[in-house]
Amino acid sequence: MIFTAFNSGATQVSTYPFIDFSYANNQSKPLGKKHKKELFKYLETISKELQCTRTAVWTFGKKDIPKYSSITRDNFIGFGSSATTILRDFFKINTFSVTEYIRCINNNKIPTSLTLNFTKRTRALYWLFWNCYTLKIHNGHFKRLFNTELEHTFKLELWLGILLGLISKTKEGYELTKKGAYTYHLVEQAYTHHYIDKTWRILKQEAWPDEIKLY
Template sequence: MSIITSLTRMWLTKSVKPFTFRNEYDQILPYEECDNLGLYVHIPFCKSICNFCPYCKTLYSAEQCDRYINSLIEEIHLIGGQNTERKEATSLYFGGGTPALAANRIKEIIDALNEHFIITEGIGVELHPDNVNADVLQVLKDAGVTKISIGIQSFCSKYQKILGRKAIDTDAIKAALTAVPFETVSMDFIFALPGQTYDDLRSDIDMAFSLGANHIAIYPFIDFTFTESQISALPKKEKRKLLDAITEYCYRQGYSRSSIWTFSSRSDANYSSMTRDNFLGFGCSATSLFKEQFKINTFDVGSYCERIGSGDLATSLTIRFTKRQRMIYWLFWTAYSTKVNTMDFENFFGVPLKKMYGFELWLAKLCGFIKEHDGTYEMTLKGAFYYHYYENFYTLSYIDKMWGIMRKKAFPERIEL
């Protein structure tokens, strides 16, 4: 896997140099110069730990959570206070962990961010199914939340058992969503689980929309090396057949595809913290992406609080991009939406996309991965699958390695990918 990603990296960046992350950071962050800036807040606490989940998380305690939120608000003011005027930000997403465990403090966090940013396209929060009750939802809505994403994973009892999740009270979820409506109600599912069929996944999707969802995300199961999960994903051929079949089903139902994994029943329903040109992250493991650098905060809650308490940023690692490295990063995550607009690329980098990657685009069209129309490249069903297939290699070669190291060491000296 590392050979595939390394060869691809060398070909597209025209360099043998790896992506090198160093234990260094700028105290003043260049987000003021960024257009299309998104915000992200990570709250790492969970009531129980799912063994398949790779994200930064720790068991919940009220005392530790309050200390962490205090530090989080300090970090927001530390970074936001670098500029005298409020900066426009397209969106704000809360992830975790289980952010709703801090529902009573979400408004404090949003208020702190509103002192420094103008959020134009809504605020989203991830929820565990246990959090979906009218009381919690009303607290979030009163705080300014406009979108929610519920981590269902599966309504099927056999997959709930495989994933170590308990049965979901669908009647309670429907009643809560009816009582407290949001602009976007998204539900997350895992696909490519062992033995999973088209009927299994279709049943999950139908149930989601019947309960009040207007957006769904179907993420592939990825077996990270540092998790304790014993689950094996479907083989490639079965995975492609399942993804193609469920995509065609969503199209027949009239749902629009907004990214590789997401479909919505309304054009204005969207939930994605990934497809943004630049973003600013707060909290443990949160990442920030600017035009010339990418940084990631420490995964360790105690170290995060100590670093912020000293008046310094909690950055663990930083990479300073070459221009081609940044282009690849932009293309990879923009393609997550299934479309790449040539003018967007040229406006961001000041050079035509075809000048930089004309041969690669020609080859992708020849292979049937993309179609071109009015300056936009759009993935075919085949292209969307192979994007997923390569993203799996990327995740296991790059993200798996980095997160595995950072889970063990708060501030590693250097990582090469």
């Protein structure tokens, strides 16, 4: 499949692992850890054959081609039912109800269903989590967004990451190792099940929930 995509002119391919959401009636089930590791190794091997570089945990792209990813942007505005918006101080989710979304738009109302107000710490953690997805953590990018040093905010976390062999120091900041990339995959899976799965399941049932308690 990945050969077909690149031979057809694709410049970037994301090989997202299958996730079994609790509200979906999926007949197939996700691969076990052993087979996932084998899949990652295979993707790394054929990416070299295709002269691609690994630009994120599951993404491979042609060299010297601008990469695309919406979730790793520092700020973005979401339009449409179930879309999300992230700015400096908050994270918002639009209602999942298409009917309610249209009604809000027709009445010049913002269709926000839920809002998470960031503290400076949680906003920085959000940035760190999704930049780990890209395999690279840039000091300069962090300082421009938060006006402070990466090592000052995450001194303990970065030290532990190096100690455990999950990241290595680079000229620009830090980079995830192969072990770190696979560990991130496991963390992201847990994040999906504890946060995204629960949030989406509730929002599919309620257009305007008062709140969602994740834990």
